[in-house]
Amino acid sequence: MARGDSVTISFRLNLNREEDMEIWSFLTGDAIEPCFGDKSKFIKSALIRVVQGIKQDDSEKRLVCELNAQREAIQNAMSGEADRIINAVKLIVEEQVKGLAVMQTDNLISHEISQTTLGESGETSKVSEESLEILDDDIADYAMSFLT
Numbered sequence: 001m002a003r004g005d006s007v008t009i010s011f012r013l014n015l016n017r018e019e020d021m022e023i024w025s026f027l028t029g030d031a032i033e034p035c036f037g038d039k040s041k042f043i044k045s046a047l048i049r050v051v052q053g054i055k056q057d058d059s060e061k062r063l064v065c066e067l068n069a070q071r072e073a074i075q076n077a078m079s080g081e082a083d084r085i086i087n088a089v090k091l092i093v094e095e096q097v098k099g100l101a102v103m104q105t106d107n108l109i110s111h112e113i114s115q116t117t118l119g120e121s122g123e124t125s126k127v128s129e130e131s132l133e134i135l136d137d138d139i140a141d142y143a144m145s146f147l148t
Contacts, residue, residue: 013020026032027039036042 013024015021015024029040032039032042036045
């Protein structure tokens with residue numbers, strides 16, 4: 001019942017329940033007076049502790065949810081960045097392997113040309129373009145298998 005700026009709250013204790021009996025024993029005993037002054041102050045302080053605990057739990061739950069959302073966003077960003085870097089490295093390595101294959105092919109051709117011009121062999125060795133393409137493919141496949 002409200003009277004001006006105060007409210008009376010009443011509640012029942014079922015003395016057949018162990019918890020309720022324990023509360024009643026504490027309220028009617030001598031332990032409250034030295035600590036709280038009277039039953040009313042004790043009940044108020046007990047309720048405020050519970051209310052503050054509930055509010056603190058809610059606040060901590062919101063904080064945990066917020067931290068989880070931030071962690072997930074960071075994890076997604078890092079995963080995307082890692083994928084981008086891996087793809088860039090694969091492209092760079094592929095280009096380098098192709099460059100090495102071209103250099104090796106050029107070296108092979110110049111070696112064949114030098115043998116032909118010097119007359120070291122009776123028959124001129126011809127490097128077919130098909131064998132060069134196979135060589136390029138083998139080198140590129142080896143490098144890509146190394147990356148994956």
